[in-house]
Amino acid sequence: MKFTISREAFLKPLVLVAGVVERRQTLPVLANILVVVEGDQLTLTGTDLEVELVGRVSLDQAGEDGSVTIPARKLMDICKSLPDHAMIEVAQTDEHVLVRSARSRFKLSTLPAADFPNVEDSPESFEFEVPQMALKQLVDQTGFAMAQQDVRYYLNGMLFEIKDAQLRTVATDGHRLATSCMPVGLPDQAAQQLIVPRKGVLELARLMTEEDGTVRLVIGASHIRAFTNEFIFTSKLVDGKFPDYERVLPRNGDKIVLVDRLAMRGVLSRAAILSNEKYRGVRMTVSDTNLQVVANNPEQEEAEESLMVDYQGAQIEIGFNVGYVLDVLNVLHSDQVKMTLSDSNSSALLADGGNGAAQYVIMPMRL
Amino acid sequence: MLSSVPVDRKIIHCDCDCFYAAVEMRDQPSYHHRPIAIGGPANSRGVIATCNYPAREFGVHSAMSSAQALRACPQLLILPSRMALYKSVSAQIMAIFRRYSDCIEPLSLDEAFVDVTESILCGGSATRIAQRIRAEVAAEVGITISAGVAPNKFIAKVASDWRKPNGLFVVKPEEVDAFSAQLAVKKIPGIGPVNAAKLAAENIHICADLRVFTALELEHKFGRLGQSLALRRFGLDERPVQTCRIRKSVSVENTYDQDLVTLEDCAQALQPLYEQLMLRWQQLSAQYAVAGVVVKLKFADFTQLTREYATNDIELDLFQPLLKQAFSSGNRQQQKRGVRLLGLGLKLQAPITQQQLRLF
Numbered sequence: 038m039k040f041t042i043s044r045e046a047f048l049k050p051l052v053l054v055a056g057v058v059e060r061r062q063t064l065p066v067l068a069n070i071l072v073v074v075e076g077d078q079l080t081l082t083g084t085d086l087e088v089e090l091v092g093r094v095s096l097d098q099a100g101e102d103g104s105v106t107i108p109a110r111k112l113m114d115i116c117k118s119l120p121d122h123a124m125i126e127v128a129q130t131d132e133h134v135l136v137r138s139a140r141s142r143f144k145l146s147t148l149p150a151a152d153f154p155n156v157e158d159s160p161e162s163f164e165f166e167v168p169q170m171a172l173k174q175l176v177d178q179t180g181f182a183m184a185q186q187d188v189r190y191y192l193n194g195m196l197f198e199i200k201d202a203q204l205r206t207v208a209t210d211g212h213r214l215a216t217s218c219m220p221v222g223l224p225d226q227a228a229q230q231l232i233v234p235r236k237g238v239l240e241l242a243r244l245m246t247e248e249d250g251t252v253r254l255v256i257g258a259s260h261i262r263a264f265t266n267e268f269i270f271t272s273k274l275v276d277g278k279f280p281d282y283e284r285v286l287p288r289n290g291d292k293i294v295l296v297d298r299l300a301m302r303g304v305l306s307r308a309a310i311l312s313n314e315k316y317r318g319v320r321m322t323v324s325d326t327n328l329q330v331v332a333n334n335p336e337q338e339e340a341e342e343s344l345m346v347d348y349q350g351a352q353i354e355i356g357f358n359v360g361y362v363l364d365v366l367n368v369l370h371s372d373q374v375k376m377t378l379s380d381s382n383s384s385a386l387l388a389d390g391g392n393g394a395a396q397y398v399i400m401p402m403r404l
Numbered sequence: 405m406l407s408s409v410p411v412d413r414k415i416i417h418c419d420c421d422c423f424y425a426a427v428e429m430r431d432q433p434s435y436h437h438r439p440i441a442i443g444g445p446a447n448s449r450g451v452i453a454t455c456n457y458p459a460r461e462f463g464v465h466s467a468m469s470s471a472q473a474l475r476a477c478p479q480l481l482i483l484p485s486r487m488a489l490y491k492s493v494s495a496q497i498m499a500i501f502r503r504y505s506d507c508i509e510p511l512s513l514d515e516a517f518v519d520v521t522e523s524i525l526c527g528g529s530a531t532r533i534a535q536r537i538r539a540e541v542a543a544e545v546g547i548t549i550s551a552g553v554a555p556n557k558f559i560a561k562v563a564s565d566w567r568k569p570n571g572l573f574v575v576k577p578e579e580v581d582a583f584s585a586q587l588a589v590k591k592i593p594g595i596g597p598v599n600a601a602k603l604a605a606e607n608i609h610i611c612a613d614l615r616v617f618t619a620l621e622l623e624h625k626f627g628r629l630g631q632s633l634a635l636r637r638f639g640l641d642e643r644p645v646q647t648c649r650i651r652k653s654v655s656v657e658n659t660y661d662q663d664l665v666t667l668e669d670c671a672q673a674l675q676p677l678y679e680q681l682m683l684r685w686q687q688l689s690a691q692y693a694v695a696g697v698v699v700k701l702k703f704a705d706f707t708q709l710t711r712e713y714a715t716n717d718i719e720l721d722l723f724q725p726l727l728k729q730a731f732s733s734g735n736r737q738q739q740k741r742g743v744r745l746l747g748l749g750l751k752l753q754a755p756i757t758q759q760q761l762r763l764f
Binding site: 188212213214280281313356358382384400403 | 713715717721722725726758759760761762763764
């Protein structure tokens, strides 16, 4: 196996594919990426057995066919640190590969391509195509609410629901929930739910880079596969029952508060400085046209801020983890944000001031 | 330089002799000279809670399964426990302690530390207070209680065991050093059979043997236990007698008549236990916050495993993965072990002033 490629053409797929490789592996070969040359096609594959990413590049000149696995992180670090526009030659010699560029030469160890594992396949049931930017937005709007390393393993992922010609994503950690949806051309599809693990969600979003490109999603019994021009991404699905998001969306909120998103974000990030470091609670008091935010910490320090809001009605006092509210304000893009409240023990519904599809539910704190 | 001269404390550790059995013998004098035990019946896998001294001569001891106890002592009479009665007797005994001090730390129904440092009764003599307590318990309650008198909790507890049953032993402040030097290391709380064997392998049998090490060396050898060993080896213990106990956990458990063989059996047993735990938790939820959840499994061979997870939430779904982990660690490869006991617990912490509410 041998090929020559420019640093820039090599780095883009290499960085994404190496990103899938875990720092700590259960098998030595999982620290490597699989490199395959067939004519002028170069294919790079990285996997952690849960998520697999295949990147393809066309070579300017056909190389020597062959396949081998190379330590991912070292190869990436070498290529990254070579000068811009360097030409890189990678050639296999017995047990090693030689990476050469101008007057630099690196000898890397290899493991046989035959040892490289495949993510197991399962029968495919249906597929659809969506614009890459739309899918990226859907994931970005909701991904922050996924749990991390929760024993309720099904929360460490994102629910994809295909229903009524819509693709909906839902993420929750039990304290807050984020959901959004977009239309997909699958009118007669029976409702379907799948949970993509956290890592799969994050890697999938990283691949969505082509402004006008589309991605084809193929859903199998136990995996999801995404095809773009340059990549084939596969993730196993989480086998579990995701909480019923419809039950969690509050329906009886009668106090509607419209706030300026950036102004509120400023108020909350300042108040956060003096909130309890562990629980991060802030107290909000909404009265006619005014929102007051107060934060205290165990040292008895206090922050107090007020903000003009669009609200008429009874006064309500409610506590929140300031981080949960800031997360929402950070992923919305509209000028105004709509908060729907009912009482200080019931969840709040946040959405953009217009007609965006994203909805956010935050449970309050008892302060 | 100013220095405050520390006042020697006067601590009495009172410990009833085979408490449940003593109450039963009091009410039924014919039990005095035959082996009896309180516990669950042997045919439903009961366990011995307490037994009297005639039973102990046969090798019966608490925490032994009733079936095993009957094999060791076929004439053993196993009585069911009458917890309500024991509780009322315990209240009577605690009331006697309270005549001598308000600073009382109950360790269980039949055992307490009484700090009489401030007491002016009996001429301020802790030894005479201990004698009076023993006499009053015998006369008014009708059971015997052993006592240890010492300047701290550790030595007082060791001393109450020194002349058991129905005994009193006093370690004066000036005797602590010599007394503790000859004390077997296994008398120190925290030194169980494993650590005792580890020490014996290094030819360390009594506290004097521990005194050759520096405090740092002890900490290297024993971690956190080393810090307490550094004091206990000289018979020192500065812990105060704590009148209000801060709970660190709450738990419920059940021993099943028949082993739970599969994970599904265990999962089904989880729900009713969880409901019991919630009942217990409701009584505590005003004073405490949850710091974690714990699942305990005891297998048919009496080995036990616990699995915990740090969380501020309580819900059944948090216990299930722990149960699965514990069950599969206990049932690796060829080894198939049924589960005889399942327990659920909550780790508690000081109440959180700020409590995040949950969506589901």
